[in-house]
Amino acid sequence: MQRLDLKVGFSCNSRCVFCVQGDKRSRVEPRTTAQLLATLEEKRSLCHEVVFTGGEVTLRNDLPSLVRAAVELGYERIQVQTNGRLLSRMELVDGLLDAGVTEFSPALHGANSATHDGLTNARGSFRQTVRGIANLRRRGALVCLNSVIVKQNAGQLAEMARLFVQLDVSQFQFAFVHALGSAGTHFESVVPRYRDIQQQLHQALAIGQAAGVRCMTEAVPLCWMKEWEEFVAERIMPDLALVEPDREVPSYTDYRLRLGKAHGPPCEDCTWSHRCEGPWREYPERFGWEEFVGRRDACP
Numbered sequence: 001m002q003r004l005d006l007k008v009g010f011s012c013n014s015r016c017v018f019c020v021q022g023d024k025r026s027r028v029e030p031r032t033t034a035q036l037l038a039t040l041e042e043k044r045s046l047c048h049e050v051v052f053t054g055g056e057v058t059l060r061n062d063l064p065s066l067v068r069a070a071v072e073l074g075y076e077r078i079q080v081q082t083n084g085r086l087l088s089r090m091e092l093v094d095g096l097l098d099a100g101v102t103e104f105s106p107a108l109h110g111a112n113s114a115t116h117d118g119l120t121n122a123r124g125s126f127r128q129t130v131r132g133i134a135n136l137r138r139r140g141a142l143v144c145l146n147s148v149i150v151k152q153n154a155g156q157l158a159e160m161a162r163l164f165v166q167l168d169v170s171q172f173q174f175a176f177v178h179a180l181g182s183a184g185t186h187f188e189s190v191v192p193r194y195r196d197i198q199q200q201l202h203q204a205l206a207i208g209q210a211a212g213v214r215c216m217t218e219a220v221p222l223c224w225m226k227e228w229e230e231f232v233a234e235r236i237m238p239d240l241a242l243v244e245p246d247r248e249v250p251s252y253t254d255y256r257l258r259l260g261k262a263h264g265p266p267c268e269d270c271t272w273s274h275r276c277e278g279p280w281r282e283y284p285e286r287f288g289w290e291e292f293v294g295r296r297d298a299c300p
C-alpha cells in the first residue's frame with residue numbers, strides 16, 4: 001500500500017525563497033472540494049495513508065471536511081503538511097484534531113525569526129509557527145517537524161535542533177534543499193555545499209539523539225553520512241502516489257530514483273552505492289562531482 005500525497009493547490013501565505021513549487025500559485029488553479037473528494041475515494045484501494053499538502057492547506061476552509069471524508073473512507077494515518085502559521089490559532093488546531101488528523105508536519109527553517117522570516121518572506125512567521133507547535137503539543141498531537149537546509153541556516157542546524165527538542169516535537173527532519181522552482185531560480189544564494197553542512201548536521205542529529213527525539217535527514221548522500229546512516233530517511237520512506245492539480249505521479253519513489261536523484265563517477269566503485277540514492281541531480285549539474293568521494297568501507 002502507498003501513501004497518498006494530495007496537493008490541494010499552491011496558494012500560500014508565505015513566499016519561501018527555496019519553494020520547489022516556484023510560481024505555480026499564480027499559474028495553477030487550486031483543486032475544488034469535489035475533485036479532492038473524488039481523488040480520496042479513487043485512491044483508497046491503493047493507499048492507506050494520506051498527506052494533505054500544497055501550497056498551504058490550512059488556508060482552505062474545506063480542510064476539516066476533507067479530513068472527515070478521509071476518516072470515513074478508512075485512511076489510517078492522516079497528516080497535514082503545513083507552514084504552521086495558522087496553527088497559532090487554537091480553534092483551528094482543535095477543529096483539525098476533531099476532524100481526525102493523526103499527525104502534523106509543520107516547517108521551521110531557522111533558529112530565530114531573523115533567519116526563518118527572512119527565508120519565508122513573511123514577517124512574524126517564526127513566532128506564529130512556534131506558537132502553532134506549542135498549541136499542537138499542548139493538545140498532545142504528533143508533530144513531525146520539517147526543515148529545509150539552505151545556505152542561510154547552514155550554520156545554525158545544531159541550534160535549530162536544540163530549539164526543536166525544547167519545543168518537544170515528536171520527530172524532526174533536515175531535508176537538503178531541492179533546487180527546483182524558486183530554489184532553482186535562487187540557486188547561488190540558497191544552495192549550500194555538502195562539505196559545509198556536514199559537521200553542523202551531525203551535531204544536530206547528535207542533539208536529537210541525546211534527547212531521545214527521532215531525527216532524520218533527507219537528500220543527503222551516504223558519503224556525507226558515514227556512521228550516521230541509520231538517520232537517512234530514504235531508508236524508510238513509504239512510496240507515495242502523488243496527485244497535484246496539474247499532474248499525477250503514480251510512484252514517487254520510482255520517479256525520485258529514475259529522474260530526481262543522480263549517481264556520478266565517484267559512485268561507480270562506491271561500496272554503498274546500492275543503498276544510496278545520490279544527490280538531487282541539480283546539485284552535481286551545477287557543482288560537478290569533485291566534492292564526492294566513493295566510500296570504501298564495507299556496507300553491511
Ligand code: SF4
Pocket residue numbers: 221222223224263264266267270271272273274276277278279292293294295
Ligand atoms: S559516492 Fe555516490 S553512491 Fe557513494 S555515497 Fe556518495 S553519492 Fe552515494
